Amino acid sequence: MERTPLPRPNTFAGLSLILDRVAERRDESMWVNELATSERARYLLLDPLGQTYLQPDRDALRWLDAREREQRLGELKASFLGFAGEQPHFLLALDDSEQAAELESLLNARRANLREVGLQLAADEAGLFAYGKGLAHWQRETRFCARCGAPVVLVASGHRAQCTNNDCGRMHFPRTDAAVIVIVEHEGACLLGRQAGWPKGRYSTLAGFVEPGEALEDAVRREVAEESGVIVGDVHYHSSQPWPLPQSLMVGFTATAVSRTIRLRDHELEEARWFTPQEIVDGLADGSFLPSLPLSVSYHLLAHWLQQRAGLDLDALVAQHTR
Structure with a gap:
């Protein structure tokens, strides 16, 4: 994109x-x-x-x-x-x-x-x-040392935890789990998925945690393929969001799919499908489509894509149909 x-x-x-x-x-x-x-x-x-x-x-x-x-x-x-x-x-x-x-x-x-x-x-x-x-x-x-099991004490004004075992003394730092989240497009449509436990009609961009030894772009390609079977080519950074629920960093991307072929490969998603801007507008109007909550970067990815592709304001569309 x-x-x-x-x-x-x-x-x-x-x-x-x-x-x-x-x-x-x-x-x-x-x-x-x-x-x-x-x-x-x-x-x-x-x-x-x-x-x-x-x-x-x-x-x-x-x-x-x-x-x-x-x-x-x-x-x-x-x-x-x-x-x-x-x-x-x-x-x-x-x-x-x-x-x-x-x-x-x-x-x-x-x-x-x-x-x-x-x-x-x-x-x-x-x-x-x-x-x-x-x-x-x-x-x-972080109450105990991950290396030796001894208690830790907070130091550096609460931003580090030090092992109290003199033979260990390991320093522990605040942990943030990196996760990728991506809006994938193919010829004017975007790929969204839903989980079985979500409210009826709610769809979101695909996301997943980064694995050891994995570049962010590779994590995007792997997660999209694992969840939907869609093969992704180009991947570009969009924006990020701290997500302390409880300890993640959501790294947002845009990506282009090689084709629209969907093959659900695991049980994480109940459904994955392609939406054109008009299908999103129609779904918001008849109640069959709900975006992610505006709190999330997923909502912002979709909002940016709709503005970029069709000049549509997702905030205005949601407000119009949720009065």
Whole structure:
């Protein structure tokens, strides 16, 4: 496919425009501690399920300041996220469900997960929520050394975990699982698939995890062939999206198929089929077609393809038929 400007950033992407992670200073504990007690500090609070706390009357994060942190959670270790403007931002991840419920009342807040409010939050807050959720998940999952089994301790302001066994001392880093997701086209139609457990009529672009020793483009070709039997030729990078549900990075591509031959080869997909832009318009109109949720890069891949191929606005089409 020829390259054209992307319609808008993917959800959770673009955080570097507002946040300096200051990764090179995470080991400076005295400096980080000074930031943590400053009047400018803000704390993102997550419960044991990875939900965050919101304002009671609007879709905005309920940040804690340093005073509230000291009063309510002074013993809980914070992770440094970085600077947004002149404000240092930190993460507080709760392990106690009862404490999490109590804080909801004490803070006059409500809790929600990333899927629920990812599109309702301002883009910077959605990105910070996704960042904090991904980091907190890794911290919860990394309690013991994968080499020797000894406990680990968090260092580098929460961004590394070090084995406590002096004979090992292995350093563990936050894990992100790379996955490819692709919109495949052939002569004016795009390939979409659906899983059996999805809502009736929902179709999505194809996706899968990257395997060891595999280039991203090769992962695209393999996944499409495994899931649909379609053989892909040219593959081009489109955009990416952090997807901390729980710990993935979705790397989006466009690709061109050699032919339209479909042979479902495994049980992951219930159906795979080709859609022209007009078939998508008609399906949205009669309810037989549902795109992926706008939260996902899959939706953006389809939206970009429809705009590029037929001058159609997927947001407007969806709004028109979901009133």
